Every structure is written in C-alpha cells, then in structure tokens.
Amino acid sequence: MLALMLSTFLAGLDTSIIGTMLPKISEKFEALTLMAWIISSYMIGITALLPLYGKLCQIFGYKNVLLTCHALFLVGSIICGASNSAGMLIAGRTIAGLGGGGLKTINFITVSDLAPPSESVMYFALFSLMWGIAAVAGPLLGGVFADKTGFEWGFYINPIVQVFIVALVIIFMRIPRTKTTITNKLKRIDFAGIAALVIGIVMLQLGLTWGGQDYPWKSAAVIISLVLAVILLVVFVIIEWIYAVEPIMPLRLFKHRNTSIMLAVQMTFGMCYYLPPYYYPIYLTVIRNNSALDTGLHMIPVLLSLSVASLTTGFIVKHTGAYLLAIWIGIAINTAGVGLFVLLGNNPSNGMLIGIPIVFGAGLGIAVQPTLTCAQNTVKHKDVATTTSLYLTLQMLGGALGQAVAQSILRNRISPMLDNIADKFPNHADAVENVIKDPTVIWKPNVPINVRNETIDAYVKSIHVVYYVFLAFGIFTFVCSLFVKNISLRNTIDKDNEDSDN
Numbered sequence: 001m002l003a004l005m006l007s008t009f010l011a012g013l014d015t016s017i018i019g020t021m022l023p024k025i026s027e028k029f030e031a032l033t034l035m036a037w038i039i040s041s042y043m044i045g046i047t048a049l050l051p052l053y054g055k056l057c058q059i060f061g062y063k064n065v066l067l068t069c070h071a072l073f074l075v076g077s078i079i080c081g082a083s084n085s086a087g088m089l090i091a092g093r094t095i096a097g098l099g100g101g102g103l104k105t106i107n108f109i110t111v112s113d114l115a116p117p118s119e120s121v122m123y124f125a126l127f128s129l130m131w132g133i134a135a136v137a138g139p140l141l142g143g144v145f146a147d148k149t150g151f152e153w154g155f156y157i158n159p160i161v162q163v164f165i166v167a168l169v170i171i172f173m174r175i176p177r178t179k180t181t182i183t184n185k186l187k188r189i190d191f192a193g194i195a196a197l198v199i200g201i202v203m204l205q206l207g208l209t210w211g212g213q214d215y216p217w218k219s220a221a222v223i224i225s226l227v228l229a230v231i232l233l234v235v236f237v238i239i240e241w242i243y244a245v246e247p248i249m250p251l252r253l254f255k256h257r258n259t260s261i262m263l264a265v266q267m268t269f270g271m272c273y274y275l276p277p278y279y280y281p282i283y284l285t286v287i288r289n290n291s292a293l294d295t296g297l298h299m300i301p302v303l304l305s306l307s308v309a310s311l312t313t314g315f316i317v318k319h320t321g322a323y324l325l326a327i328w329i330g331i332a333i334n335t336a337g338v339g340l341f342v343l344l345g346n347n348p349s350n351g352m353l354i355g356i357p358i359v360f361g362a363g364l365g366i367a368v369q370p371t372l373t374c375a376q377n378t379v380k381h382k383d384v385a386t387t388t389s390l391y392l393t394l395q396m397l398g399g400a401l402g403q404a405v406a407q408s409i410l411r412n413r414i415s416p417m418l419d420n421i422a423d424k425f426p427n428h429a430d431a432v433e434n435v436i437k438d439p440t441v442i443w444k445p446n447v448p449i450n451v452r453n454e455t456i457d458a459y460v461k462s463i464h465v466v467y468y469v470f471l472a473f474g475i476f477t478f479v480c481s482l483f484v485k486n487i488s489l490r491n492t493i494d495k496d497n498e499d500s501d502n
Helices: 002-017 019-029 032-060 062-081 086-114 117-149 153-172 182-187 191-210 220-243 251-255 257-264 266-288 292-298 300-320 323-343 350-377 381-424 426-433 439-443 449-481
Strands: none
Touching (some): 002 019, 002 062, 002 086, 002 153, 032 062, 032 191, 032 381, 062 153, 086 117, 117 153, 117 292, 191 220, 220 251, 251 257, 257 266, 257 381, 257 449, 266 292, 266 323, 266 350, 266 439, 266 449, 292 300, 300 323, 300 350, 323 350, 350 381, 381 449, 426 449, 439 449
C-alpha cells in the first residue's frame, strides 16, 4: 500500500510542480508561445492510455503494468531534465504523461480488485490525501527549484523518488493472477479497439489544444482533428459493440443506471474539478502580481480542505455506507464554491481569498471518491477495473474540454475590452494586448496605474463569465446526481459467480 500511495504522490507532484517553473522554462528556451504545450502534451500522454490500464492490468498483471508505467515516467522525466530545447521538453512531458496516468489509475484499480466498495472508499481517501499533499508541495518545490537550483531538478527529483518506490513494488507487491502464455495474452488484446480509441482521444486533445491558441477554431487543422476524433470514437464503439471478443470498454457497463449516470457526469464534474484551480492562480497574478511561491501558498487552503474532507468522508462512508448522501452534499458544496469565486473582485479581502477556496476544496473532497465508489458498486467485479479507467478518462477529458471552452470564452470576452483600452491608451497598447499571454506585463513599472486598473477590471469581469459557465456545469452535475438510486455498498468480492467475458 505504501508503494501505491507514493506512486500517487509522485504523479500528483509532477502535475503540480510544473506551474511555478514555467516562467523560468520560458526564459531559458525563449518560447512563450509553446508553454501551453508543455502542459497539454502531458495531458495528451495521460489520456491516450488511461482507458486501457484496466484491461492491460487484467491481461498482464497489475505489477507488470505499474512497473512499465514507472519506466515510462522515469524516461520522460530524464528527457525533461536534460532538455536543450522546448521541443525536447514537450516530447519528454508526453512520454512522462504516458506513464504518469498509470501511476494514479493503477492504484485505484488495484485496490478495487482487492477490496469491496465498502472498504475501498477509505483507501481512495488515502490516495486523495497523498494527491493533496503533492499538490501543496509541488508549487512550493517548483518555486524553490526554479529560483535556487534550476528548474531541471523539478524533473530530476522524480527518478530519485522512483528508486525507492520501484524497490517497494518489486519486493512487496504480491497480487495473485492467472498464469498463461504470452501468446494467449496477446490474443486477449483488442488491437483494433485500442488503435481507434487512442488515436481518437489524441485527435480530440489536439483539436481542443489547437483551437483558439495555435489556430482559429474554424481552421482546417482544428476541424479535421475534431472530425477525425468523432469518426474514430464512433468506430471504437462499433468495434466494442459488434466485433471485439474481449472489449476494452464493454457496453454492458451502461446498462446499470448508477454507473451510467456517474460516468456521464464525469465530463462536467471534471470541468469543475480541474478548471477553477487553474484560473484562480491566474486571477491572483493579475490582481496582485503574486510570485510563483505566493500563488502556491494561496492554493494551500483549497488543497488542505480537499484532503481533510476526503479522509473524513472516506471514514464516514466506510462505517455508514452513506455514499449517496456524500455525493449530493459534496457536489452541492462544490457547485456553491464555484459560484462563490464570482464574488472575488478587483480588491478581495484575505478572508475571501482563504474562505472561498476552502468551500470549493471541501466540496471536491466530499464528492470525488463516493462518485467513483457509486460507479463501481453496481457492476460485476470483472468490470470494476474497466469502470475505474473509464471514470478517470472521462474526468480528464472533461478537464480538457472545459479548458478549451473556458479559453474560448475568456478570449472572446476580454479581447474587445482590451482593444478598447489599447485604443484609449495607445502608448501602452502592447502591454494591454499581451496580458492574455502574460498577466504580469501590466505590473511593469512603465505601465500607469489607470491603465493597470482598467486592464485588471476587464480581466476580472471576463474570468467571472468563465466561472458562471462552470457554475452551470456544476448545477447540471448536481441535478443528474439526484437520479442515482441508493443501492447498498457491496462488502464482499465475488469472483467465482460471474459470467465469462466471452
């Protein structure tokens, strides 16, 4: 269990440490326009293989797949640390993402296979605690490395920690599995389904990443990517439905009402999960010119409340089985937290800057694990691993889709306002128009205070519109959760009385 918890910590650290190192990375490679790709490439790597981990673990064994993920993560981290160009760094982040997605996902899958839903919810809470600790430590360590030793050590730290984790996995991880030949294992792999799904997800991620940033939404590159994504994902469903002997994503999962609802709302829940914490640091940078370290410190309330709420909820659900009540309360509080972000204006009090993130984080902490438990509870045990992979995949894709939607809204809202300010103050037009790419430009000494204040006001009003959209998604998620049926949590694992996959 220690190895699984540390793997979760490592994945969380690598996700959160990059933000505070980006300015130094941009400075070294002189590639500000490619900075978004350093984050997007990692997300593409994660989501490309995320749906496959459940089935791959069933075929090749949890230990083997976890060690493979560690190997990919290690290679990617070393490439990132040794990068001498932005392109090399982006390649390294993609490889690290391929492994990083497994470091988190396989932990949930392993526990789900060994413990029934009534017990696994507590382990999920422990994983969330490790993720929360990493999310707090990441920005702080990133700021220290960037300012003191060089951002490269933000990547080199991963292999150092991995030596200990991999040793634990090799020595202590013992999970029984059926022994069979490599030929039989390969026969179980749905290669056509994998190809359609992975390429479809990558095309979707590319289209969402390109749109509004590298290319206009109406450009051929974006349209072709999104159209190909839709076609390939439809082909994937047809393969799984008609042709696959042992499908990656059995369509029988969706005959269960609770599982279907929880999987369906992960797209919108993922938007509320990933996006508000992304825009909150940007908001702080704009209104206060916070340093990377100060921004990291301001994220501590949301991450601490998330961790505490998750642990408390796991304990309560384990002993009471009241997972449905936790889902309703958690999503309601989280949605209220998203709405409260709209109250943050140009000069918020310290109380608001601390209190609102605490409400948001508490809601997430209460809801995030019971929603997974609910999705797993009504499927057969042989489908739990696949359900877990699909749950996390849809959550990640929701975050990616939400990012694209939010950026489009932000740009469309703020661009005409910035144009008006630039026309009003032509001597400072460059600083005003570049605020979308680099919010710190308005805090340069040569920018007059009246120009700065008008630009901040435009940015804050535009971010408010983004939060209103997230609020709508949160309300939709809550309404959908009301249709979930209260089915008692299973407290046993019955592997013998299940039908064959074939």
